[in-house]
Amino acid sequence: MSIISPTPPDFSGLWVPLVTPFNGDAVDHAALRALVQRLAPEGIAGTVVCGSTGEAAALDEDEQLAALATVTEAAPDLPRIMGISGYHLGQTLAWVRRLHREPLAGLLVPPPHYIRPSQQGLTAWFTAIAEASAAPVLIYDIPYRTGATLERETLLALAAHPNIAAVKDCGGDADKTRALIADGRLQVLAGEDAQIFSTVAEGGVGAIAASGHLQTARFVQVIRLLQEGRIAEARALWQPLLPLIELMFAEPNPAPLKAALAMQGLMNDALRAPMTAASETVRDRLQAIRAHLA
Numbered sequence: 001m002s003i004i005s006p007t008p009p010d011f012s013g014l015w016v017p018l019v020t021p022f023n024g025d026a027v028d029h030a031a032l033r034a035l036v037q038r039l040a041p042e043g044i045a046g047t048v049v050c051g052s053t054g055e056a057a058a059l060d061e062d063e064q065l066a067a068l069a070t071v072t073e074a075a076p077d078l079p080r081i082m083g084i085s086g087y088h089l090g091q092t093l094a095w096v097r098r099l100h101r102e103p104l105a106g107l108l109v110p111p112p113h114y115i116r117p118s119q120q121g122l123t124a125w126f127t128a129i130a131e132a133s134a135a136p137v138l139i140y141d142i143p144y145r146t147g148a149t150l151e152r153e154t155l156l157a158l159a160a161h162p163n164i165a166a167v168k169d170c171g172g173d174a175d176k177t178r179a180l181i182a183d184g185r186l187q188v189l190a191g192e193d194a195q196i197f198s199t200v201a202e203g204g205v206g207a208i209a210a211s212g213h214l215q216t217a218r219f220v221q222v223i224r225l226l227q228e229g230r231i232a233e234a235r236a237l238w239q240p241l242l243p244l245i246e247l248m249f250a251e252p253n254p255a256p257l258k259a260a261l262a263m264q265g266l267m268n269d270a271l272r273a274p275m276t277a278a279s280e281t282v283r284d285r286l287q288a289i290r291a292h293l294a
């Protein structure tokens with residue numbers, strides 16, 4: 001089903017992987033809508049719906065589709081990437097096909113978690129999904145969540161597929177990142193917030209970064225300046241972001257981020273089990289930098 005566009009997709013810039021706000025047991029669609037409308041004018045490239053930050057693993061398919069619909073209605077012209085994950089290939093392909101009718105800029109696809117397949121198995125996984133997807137695929141290379149390591153040669157082989165366009169790089173292997181950038185066929189997006197500066201300075205096209213919910217315009221500007229080669233100006237804007245990024249990942253994402261958004265009155269500080277809200281320690285630290293969150 002893959003629809004290969006004559007112009008290659010461009011994932012440059014900052015993509016914000018949206019949190020999913022909750023109100024009691026339900027997704028808080030009003031808060032989600034308001035969040036998207038707040039982010040849209042800040043110069044972001046788009047949003048990621050149902051990524052790991054969106055607690056997608058705790059949402060059923062109908063909830064995920066409803067979240068996507070709310071994000072689409074809130075900012076129809078703002079591009080959207082949909083996160084998908086799974087470890088059952090048949091079920092994952094069925095979900096990919098269910099998404100055909102959605103106008104998506106891309107699908108963010110991690111390796112299957114838990115089962116730790118061979119490199120050949122990983123190649124088969126991504127190839128099958130790329131064939132089935134109507135939208136370009138971004139490979140989500142995140143071994144510490146999935147337990148699967150995509151080797152450099154595997155990624156370079158997958159780069160030959162016409163419907164695989166980019167990598168969200170959380171691989172923690174700077175040599176692999178550089179090899180992908182040097183190869184040039186896959187666009188490389190930093191997926192580790194603290195690595196945005198180095199990845200984009202070395203030729204990555206942007207980032208998918210949960211911290212980008214906060215200080216959004218500054219993150220956008222750092223990426224723009226780096227793309228223009230204005231390193232010193234980018235560094236001056238970047239360095240004050242580092243303590244904020246550290247705090248966002250001091251406990252499992254998105255707990256600190258939701259606490260920060262709740263502190264600004266944007267949503268409840270609520271996560272769905274087994275995720276838990278940020279500790280008092282983190283909330284105290286957030287209070288101390290409250291003026292710098294927005």
Ligand SMILES: O=C(O)C1=N[C@H](C(=O)O)C[C@H](O)C1
Pocket residue numbers: 017048051052053054142145191192193208209210211253
């Ligand atoms: O949801 C995402 O996409 C992101 N997930 C990472 C994670 O928590 O694993 C963090 C990154 O900022 C965005």
